[in-house]
Amino acid sequence: MPTEAELRREYGVSRHTIRQAFQDLVAEGLVYRVPGRGTFVTDLSRRGRYLRSIGTLEELMAWTGTEIEVLHAPATRMDAKAAGRLGLPSDEVSVLDVRRLYEGVPFVVTRIYLAIEVGDRLKDEALPLLEGSETVLGTLERLVLPFPIAGVSQDITAAFAPPELSTLIDCQPGEPILYVERIYFDTANNPVELAISHYNPRRYSYHLELRRKLP
Amino acid sequence: MPTEAELRREYGVSRHTIRQAFQDLVAEGLVYRVPGRGTFVTDLSRRGRYLRSIGTLEELMAWTGTEIEVLHAPATRMDAKAAGRLGLPSDEVSVLDVRRLYEGVPFVVTRIYLAIEVGDRLKDEALPLLEGSETVLGTLERLVLPFPIAGVSQDITAAFAPPELSTLIDCQPGEPILYVERIYFDTANNPVELAISHYNPRRYSYHLELRRKLP
DNA sequence: AAGTGGTCTAGACCACCAT
DNA sequence: TGGTGGTCTAGACCACTTC
Numbered sequence: 001m002p003t004e005a006e007l008r009r010e011y012g013v014s015r016h017t018i019r020q021a022f023q024d025l026v027a028e029g030l031v032y033r034v035p036g037r038g039t040f041v042t043d044l045s046r047r048g049r050y051l052r053s054i055g056t057l058e059e060l061m062a063w064t065g066t067e068i069e070v071l072h073a074p075a076t077r078m079d080a081k082a083a084g085r086l087g088l089p090s091d092e093v094s095v096l097d098v099r100r101l102y103e104g105v106p107f108v109v110t111r112i113y114l115a116i117e118v119g120d121r122l123k124d125e126a127l128p129l130l131e132g133s134e135t136v137l138g139t140l141e142r143l144v145l146p147f148p149i150a151g152v153s154q155d156i157t158a159a160f161a162p163p164e165l166s167t168l169i170d171c172q173p174g175e176p177i178l179y180v181e182r183i184y185f186d187t188a189n190n191p192v193e194l195a196i197s198h199y200n201p202r203r204y205s206y207h208l209e210l211r212r213k214l215p
Numbered sequence: 216m217p218t219e220a221e222l223r224r225e226y227g228v229s230r231h232t233i234r235q236a237f238q239d240l241v242a243e244g245l246v247y248r249v250p251g252r253g254t255f256v257t258d259l260s261r262r263g264r265y266l267r268s269i270g271t272l273e274e275l276m277a278w279t280g281t282e283i284e285v286l287h288a289p290a291t292r293m294d295a296k297a298a299g300r301l302g303l304p305s306d307e308v309s310v311l312d313v314r315r316l317y318e319g320v321p322f323v324v325t326r327i328y329l330a331i332e333v334g335d336r337l338k339d340e341a342l343p344l345l346e347g348s349e350t351v352l353g354t355l356e357r358l359v360l361p362f363p364i365a366g367v368s369q370d371i372t373a374a375f376a377p378p379e380l381s382t383l384i385d386c387q388p389g390e391p392i393l394y395v396e397r398i399y400f401d402t403a404n405n406p407v408e409l410a411i412s413h414y415n416p417r418r419y420s421y422h423l424e425l426r427r428k429l430p
Numbered sequence: 431a432a433g434t435g436g437t438c439t440a441g442a443c444c445a446c447c448a449t
Numbered sequence: 450t451g452g453t454g455g456t457c458t459a460g461a462c463c464a465c466t467t468c
Contacts, residue, residue: 003434014458019435032365035435036466150247157420158373158391176373176391205372208423218453229439234454250454251447 001031001039068135071097071109071168073127074119082113085183086191094119098136099168107203109168112136113194118144137184137193145192155181156206162198169200177201216246216254283350286312286324286383288342289334297328300398301406309334313351314383322418324383327351328409333359352399352408362401370396371421377413384415392416 002010007018022039025031033039074096083091094114099106114122121144122136141149156178163173171177178199184192199206217225219233226233237254240246248254289311298306309329314321329337336359337351356364371393378388386392393414399407414421 005433014460016459017457020456022435033435034466035464036433038434038466151424154423155420156371156393156423158393158414158416160391176375178371178373199373201373205370208369208371209366220452229441231440232438235437237454248454249447250445251452253447253453 001041003038067101067104069099069101069106070127071099074114074123076116076119079113082194085194086113086115088115092116094122096122096136102203105203106169106200108197108199109165110195110197113196114140114192118192136195140193145186149184149186149192151185153183153185159198165198169198169203171200178204178206180206216256218253282316282319284314284316284321285342286314289329289338291331291334294328297409300409301328301330303330307331309337311337311351317418320418321384321415323412323414324380325410325412328411329355329407333407351410355408360401360407362405364399364401364407366400368398368400374413380413384413384418386415393419393421395421 004015004018004022007013008015011018022031022033026033031039031041072095074094076092077095078091079093079095080091082095083093086093094116096112096114096119098110098112100108100110118140122140125143137149158176159179161169161171161173161175161177165171166173166175166177169177178201180195180197180199182193182195182197184195186192219230219237222228222233223230237246237248241248246254246256287310289309291307292310293306294308294310295306297310298308301308309331311327311329311334313325313327315323315325333355337355340358352364373391374394376384376386376388376390376392380386381388381390381392384392393416395410395412395414397408397410397412399410401407
């Protein structure tokens with residue numbers, strides 16, 4: 001790739017600006033830099049082999065190429081554990097169930113817990129917009145939430161397929177499934193959404209790339 | 216937290232240096248910054264609940280608080296698939312098996328594939344150093360490898376516990392286990408290590424925190 | 431010896447938040 | 450209105466690679 005000096009001359013900006021742009025590219029894993037040698041684009045042959053790679057929050061929230069199906073619209077329920085994890089004052093939470101499909105084939109069911117007011121606004125204003133390739137959280141962030149999403153905390157483990165869910169993702173009861181719990185936080189550090197997912201491991205594997213922060 | 220101006224006065228360094236230090240802290244998720252308001256430490260109540268959280272490569276390579284046990288020292292085998300994934304010219308790879316314990320209790324077995332010359336040097340020079348809390352890759356990086364590790368590509372899924380491994384992590388054959396494949400790359404973008412792990416899901420869950428890149 | 435990226439200082443303007 | 454972090458310019462020295 002061009003050197004910092006070349007880009008400085010070409011665009012008439014300071015070296016600091018060039019370096020900052022390169023830092024972003026390195027953080028995204030698109031290029032890597034070697035002191036004394038130069039900047040090189042990452043080998044692309046190792047990318048694009050998976051349904052999805054989620055090394056950043058942006059990737060996690062952009063499920064391109066899949067469709068979402070709402071199994072149950074948001075409804076109020078009592079769930080002390082979920083309410084506690086969302087930091088809610090009472091035991092009431094809003095719950096909805098969704099299923100995600102790739103090329104028409106389902107591979108994950110997710111139960112989503114929200115604060116009552118968030119779930120109600122989702123149901124009243126945004127539910128028709130949910131069908132399609134959006135994510136629930138992306139819709140919420142655009143239409144409902146006061147602060148943008150800043151982070152997510154995930155727990156990934158294996159479990160037996162629950163009988164009541166197994167048919168929804170074409171698993172046999174007792175088969176191993178990939179179990180994922182996620183809590184999303186906004187910039188004010190408040191928990192916004194609790195999502196509990198069951199993945200069919202024959203149709204989905206969780207792919208993740210991590211890189212060292214700075215070159 | 217102190218403002219940039221305060222730290223500049225206190226330590227007599229430029230603002231750029233202060234900002235760079237803060238950027239590292241933000242990338243590690245230890246603090247967050249709000250324009251116009253200041254810098255704040257992340258709520259620690261949500262950390263430390265898990266055996267380990269691995270949102271960065273550094274965390275993945277530092278298994279603090281656990282011990283490693285070498286089940287089989289590196290030995291040469293033929294494995295076309297593993298050799299191919301490591302980009303090796305022949306089908307010969309060096310294979311070792313390790314088990315990891317937390318407070319004396321095993322929770323994961325890992326088979327590690329290396330290039331022949333790397334495996335041989337590990338066996339000859341560094342094997343005694345492996346016992347203890349180190350990681351294999353950390354040892355390799357310090358003693359054997361020409362380039363530092365720059366990234367990792369992971370695949371996580373669920374599977375039945377293989378009969379020959381289940382007793383090593385106190386699982387029953389046929390129980391669900393967490394299956395993880397990792398390939399580590401160095402700064403020259405060459406694959407260095409292929410690691411295939413089987414986790415006991417009752418003793419370990421893969422915890423992962425992701426944050427938006429820049430505040 | 432020339433060129434590369436890594437690091438640092440000094441200084442400026444801006445949008446935003448607090449009061 | 451003053452302080453915060455976000456962004457930018459200009460310039461310097463360094464270790465390392467390449468020729």
